[in-house]
Amino acid sequence: MKIKKSYLEILAFLAVYLFAVYMWTLPFQDNKIPYGEFDAISHWEIADSFAQMDKTYVYLPPFIDYSYGTDNRFKPHTLWYHPPFHTDLAMISAFFNDRMVPIYLTNAIFASSILISVFFVIRKLFGFLPALLSEFMLTFSMRDIWPYLWGQWPERFAYAFIPLILYCFYMYFTTYSKENSKPIYLYIMAILLAINMMIHPLAIFHSLVGIFVLGIFLIIKLRKIPFNLKHIGIALIFFIILFAIFPYQTGNIFKTFTREQSTESKPTFSRLFKWSFNPEDYAGSVPAGYFSFKEMHGLWTLPFLLIGILALAIRRQNRDLFLLAWLVSLYLVLHRDIIGKTELLHRSLSATAHIFVPITVLSLFIIISFIKIPKIYKLFFKYGVAVLIVALTLAYNMPLAYSTLNEAYDSPIIRLNAEQIEVSEWLKDNIDENQNVSIIGPPAQIMQKVWWMASYSHRVSLFFEGFMTWKIFEENREEVVKYHLLNDYIVVDYSDISLLSDRSFVEQWQEFEKQNLANHTLLYNKDNIRVYKYEP
Amino acid sequence: MSLSKEDLKLIGIIAAIVLIFFYIILGFSGMLSALGIILIFIVPVYYILDNFELDTDEKLVFAFFISAGIFPSISYWLGTLISFKLAILITFVILLVIGFLIGKFKKK
Numbered sequence: 001m002k003i004k005k006s007y008l009e010i011l012a013f014l015a016v017y018l019f020a021v022y023m024w025t026l027p028f029q030d031n032k033i034p035y036g037e038f039d040a041i042s043h044w045e046i047a048d049s050f051a052q053m054d055k056t057y058v059y060l061p062p063f064i065d066y067s068y069g070t071d072n073r074f075k076p077h078t079l080w081y082h083p084p085f086h087t088d089l090a091m092i093s094a095f096f097n098d099r100m101v102p103i104y105l106t107n108a109i110f111a112s113s114i115l116i117s118v119f120f121v122i123r124k125l126f127g128f129l130p131a132l133l134s135e136f137m138l139t140f141s142m143r144d145i146w147p148y149l150w151g152q153w154p155e156r157f158a159y160a161f162i163p164l165i166l167y168c169f170y171m172y173f174t175t176y177s178k179e180n181s182k183p184i185y186l187y188i189m190a191i192l193l194a195i196n197m198m199i200h201p202l203a204i205f206h207s208l209v210g211i212f213v214l215g216i217f218l219i220i221k222l223r224k225i226p227f228n229l230k231h232i233g234i235a236l237i238f239f240i241i242l243f244a245i246f247p248y249q250t251g252n253i254f255k256t257f258t259r260e261q262s263t264e265s266k267p268t269f270s271r272l273f274k275w276s277f278n279p280e281d282y283a284g285s286v287p288a289g290y291f292s293f294k295e296m297h298g299l300w301t302l303p304f305l306l307i308g309i310l311a312l313a314i315r316r317q318n319r320d321l322f323l324l325a326w327l328v329s330l331y332l333v334l335h336r337d338i339i340g341k342t343e344l345l346h347r348s349l350s351a352t353a354h355i356f357v358p359i360t361v362l363s364l365f366i367i368i369s370f371i372k373i374p375k376i377y378k379l380f381f382k383y384g385v386a387v388l389i390v391a392l393t394l395a396y397n398m399p400l401a402y403s404t405l406n407e408a409y410d411s412p413i414i415r416l417n418a419e420q421i422e423v424s425e426w427l428k429d430n431i432d433e434n435q436n437v438s439i440i441g442p443p444a445q446i447m448q449k450v451w452w453m454a455s456y457s458h459r460v461s462l463f464f465e466g467f468m469t470w471k472i473f474e475e476n477r478e479e480v481v482k483y484h485l486l487n488d489y490i491v492v493d494y495s496d497i498s499l500l501s502d503r504s505f506v507e508q509w510q511e512f513e514k515q516n517l518a519n520h521t522l523l524y525n526k527d528n529i530r531v532y533k534y535e536p
Numbered sequence: 537m538s539l540s541k542e543d544l545k546l547i548g549i550i551a552a553i554v555l556i557f558f559y560i561i562l563g564f565s566g567m568l569s570a571l572g573i574i575l576i577f578i579v580p581v582y583y584i585l586d587n588f589e590l591d592t593d594e595k596l597v598f599a600f601f602i603s604a605g606i607f608p609s610i611s612y613w614l615g616t617l618i619s620f621k622l623a624i625l626i627t628f629v630i631l632l633v634i635g636f637l638i639g640k641f642k643k644k
Contacts, residue, residue, distance in 0.1 A: 195605025
């Protein structure tokens with residue numbers, strides 16, 4: 001039986017993609033409990049609340065409003081991001097009795113969709129093998145994996161739109177003539193641009209700068225300006241309709257990106273010669289390795305990347321200009337601090353692999369195309385190069401990516417335990433959403449758990465944090481306890497006792513419980529967790 | 537677009553591989569989630585794009601990314617008024633009807 005070449009290509013793409021999804025889902029294959037930093041909590045809780053409540057909302061429910069009520073600067077107390085991303089996750093979760101896997105899997109597919117869009121664009125412009133190798137290398141991109149694990153979920157997905165938007169623009173531009181053109185690409189570009197903004201506003205700036213640079217490159221190269229009022233008018237209508245669907249969130253983008261930004265240090269001239277930033281400026285929030293080319297891309301890729309840029313610049317075919325424009329636009333976006341725009345600056349760095357990887361891969365193929373040798377040798381070299389790239393990627397990029405994903409949040413201190421999930425579910429089902437819940441127990445080292453419990457229970461209050469460790473109440477603790485906890489539900493959680501090295505906390509909590517809660521109604525008492533109704 | 541018998545076989549094989557794969561790594565809810573992702577994020581918008589002169593791979597990829605914005609936008613607003621689950625089902629039908637109507641309009 002003869003199998004079509006296109007079928008084999010699809011199966012090869014699928015094999016690499018499923019391998020990537022296998023890697024990216026490692027953090028929740030064996031441990032199906034939500035994880036991530038505060039960003040992840042916010043994204044999960046919005047999606048989960050849509051699915052669990054079986055309704056969507058304009059105004060935030062109390063447990064989200066408590067933390068994010070002012071994040072929408074245009075219309076406080078509403079969603080600060082456009083709703084589609086979280087609704088996407090919620091749609092997959094809504095029909096299941098599982099609050100974790102549907103949301104995390106959908107997010108993993110979204111985050112890894114950069115592999116799909118880069119594969120698609122490179123295959124269309126440069127052929128199957130460079131596309132497959134780019135897809136393979138991106139599987140291990142630490143600049144993508146880290147933000148994905150930390151919880152910058154919408155941003156990861158939004159970056160995957162950029163190559164597609166540029167591709168649509170490129171197709172419209174290069175096929176345009178007065179007699180014949182393909183406006184469908186311009187319409188799809190407009191729709192993708194609007195959706196790009198809805199998924200994450202930062203990415204639309206990347207896309208717009210990309211279109212601008214690619215437009216200039218193509219105008220110079222092709223000496224034509226595709227201007228058709230009808231096409232542009234229809235594309236604009238598509239864009240404006242989608243742009244206007246969520247006015248509160250679109251308003252928030254304008255408010256956020258037009259506000260005055262105070263920068264402590266002014267960028268120096270030398271910044272123009274650097275892609276990355278000074279890790280010390282982000283100490284405590286982003287690990288230094290994130291700013292290192294060696295750690296993120298692998299030093300072995302650098303010569304190939306430089307050769308690739310040079311080769312593309314020498315050859316300058318239309319498709320080469322596509323990649324160069326994408327690269328130049330990323331450079332411009334990464335240097336927006338020069339004009340005083342520092343909002344989410346280091347986040348833009350996480351888009352570097354998407355263009356560095358295809359150029360790295362293509363460098364070798366372009367070099368082979370320059371060499372004048374018989375076709376059979378070229379073919380031999382081509383596959384030899386493919387094997388070389390795979391081998392280098394497996395040797396240098398895969399180990400860190402695999403260990404990072406495999407060991408991510410792999411600690412009982414970071415993820416909720418079964419008892420905490422059970423009590424959170426109990427709170428969700430048994431108390432009103434406007435009631436305050438205070439958790440007494442977790443010390444600062446496992447404070448993240450309290451936030452996850454708040455998300456899981458859909459209940460939160462001013463005190464739903466490690467109350468006993470809050471220094472601000474040290475002086476008037478007695479008074480706070482007496483008046484402020486009135487009518488609260490108090491959760492006393494000893495379920496992590498065995499994990500704590502500092503036993504003094506436990507004694508402190510036990511003393512607190514004995515003194516303050518003994519005379520109040522005990523509602524829940526299971527697995528070292530107790531819930532009291534604190535009432536007169 | 538009419539799919540050949542061979543194409544349908546390939547789609548069947550791919551669907552089976554994908555579902556089995558997700559069942560193995562994430563269990564039953566992983567498998568059903570993957571099925572949901574295919575149904576929601578590809579099928580309806582692919583049906584709309586199928587009315588235009590695009591390559592099959594373009595339709596597939598664009599369908600996925602466009603669906604991620606259009607489908608939830610409709611579901612979200614409907615979900616503020618009615619049950620979210622019902623809103624998802626209605627959105628699915630709305631998009632299929634749009635695809636059907638565009639096809640009819642283009643034939644005329």
